[in-house]
Amino acid sequence: MALAVKTRTQNTNPGHIGVDLRGVGHRYGRTTVLQDIDLQTGPGVFGLLGPNGAGKTTLLRILATVLKPAHGDVALLGRATKDAHDLREIRRRLGYLPQQFGFYPNFTVFEFIEYFALLKKMPPNRVRAAVATAIERVGLEDRARSKMKSLSGGMLRRVGIAQAIVNEPELLLLDEPTVGLDPEQRVIFRTLLREMAETSAVFVSTHLVEDVAAACSEVMLMDDGSLIFHGTAHDLVALGQNDDLPGDSPIERGYGAVLAGNRERR
């Protein structure tokens, strides 16, 4: 429900919202996990699709400044990622939810999110209200004072989302955020994403194609370390009009078609 129009606090940073990756590649040992990624975006919600091992998580980790790629240039929010000062400024405005994260079992939900809000260098007098806002946005008001160890998997995931959004980040990276969420929660999550689309660049890695179709302005498909498709969800759907293709929905068929096409070419 809404009592009045929610006015989101606008970030005062006039810098560019979006990412700029050029020729980015990475390997673990001798396995190439990413090759020649070129990606420029502005604000919006971007879906990252692809089979396991396609490189989605690696790409997200590079965007989250967790990982420095073996080669290529990475610019985030209009800043290079070379010097410590730039990295700090980017990280203040960043939110990241990895696929798995540990948690302090004895922290309450509030304390956990507050801890990371502080580590993100949010102004201390704004932290508590921001944490409460994040908790409400993910629907965990009833569990705000519960210990983390008492939460279900889906709830833990939502805590993860909350810590990622608590600082209203301009760059938000979510790796499989909807795992463990029931359909109603996923709908609300998509609303959350759409709210952020105007003022942030949000990257969502997921294997749930429907999530992508519903909330994402652009979709990227990865396979075997390469970006094999970058367009709108609409475009992907258009590629899936042939009923003979495998898949239960047009977008799934489009996804399958692009993958198959790419593998044929190799």
Next chain:
Amino acid sequence: MSEHPHLPPDVTEEELAMLDVNLERPWHGVMGEVWSRPVGPVERLARKAFGSAALARVLVVSPLMILAWIIASALVFALGVVVTQATEQPLIPLLAPALAAVGVAYAYGAGADVAFEISRTMPVSSRMILLVRMTVVFAICTVLGGVASLFAPAIGGVTALWLLPMVAISMLGLAVATLTGLPALGGGVALLVWSGIVMQPVLEARREDAAAPVDLGTVVSESALMDHAPLYLAATVVCGAIVMWNNGAFGRPQEDARWHWR
């Protein structure tokens, strides 16, 4: 809301419709206060001392994170007191460095393990967090050791010089932990090295005279500590530099984690 049964007579529907107040913001402010615990005096002091609310919070929650180690250390020291009173070997200054090294490795592991990936995206540097946690470990170890010393005064007096080996050995363990990515290995190596240091004069005395009484306290006697002080200091500095370098200081790029937890 279309009906407002609780409106007082002086407030009209038009005024409500034209209201430009954000009613969600105060609500979030209220719940933020309701759900949080007020900041304690220690944390407030730490905020001013560090100039960072984040590091102050790290300080205050560290004991909670390493509670298992605190309890274990208290028990070990207590045991040490009993054994010291029975055997008259100065166990407390021997135990302190060992326990501290284990504590530092444990704190590193606990902190690194939990929410590891997320922590690496924080603007607050992990080096500073590590430093704060280490300081907490040393402080607690010193306090516990100090209390234990009250009950088991060592022969020849206990000096605060055992802080030197405590810091040096802990740094060694931490260096191994950060290089290998295995905190347990770091703690183990530190214990081994310290045991070696402690046993070395004992074994040497035994070699010279098979019937010599075992005096574990040789290494922590005031003279021995003073003699070895430069060595301990050097070890601290070198290992400290390794730890810093491995965590991205001195321009070294952050590498991907070579180890994964659960």
Next chain:
Amino acid sequence: MADVTTHPPAEDARSDDDLLHAIAAGDERALRVLYERHAPWLAVRLRRLMAASAVEDVLQETFLAVWRGATSYRQTGDVGAWIWGISRRQAASWARKHDRPALALDLLGERPGREPDPADEVIRRNEIGRALAAAGPAGSTNRRIARKALVEDRPLADIADDMDMPVGTVKSRLHRIRKTLQAFREKEAES
């Protein structure tokens, strides 16, 4: 992502008194219901006196005080008036902090005895005294109406009853009293 809400705020049928009892027992949802019911009109009243962001601050302090003070609520049957009383105090406190003594004066009628500081008490009694004196000479209808409306915070209907006057008359008298007080405040602000 809300969990199953057994009492969606808009449909909660509990009375304000019931809600306050629940709040005193730590029921956060009850606070939310109370908030949804009363924050809008409180905001309208406050908005006449201060900027939107200040209203938000005062609302926050008000409902925090409601949360903490729910146990001390004595059943007067008019929870709205009780909350407005708290709101007025918080607004006056805001006004004092932001160097607007005239506004603090405008928020007269804080029930003495709720604020713990005795020095404040004296000052406030003086303020109230001076303002009432400005409304009219001792014993006059205007002063009595001013006291009932602004100090005792009684609803119009009650005052009309007490004074044995039609509601409309009381209303227009009050309107003139307010204007007089406004002029008085402006003069005080200048001096």
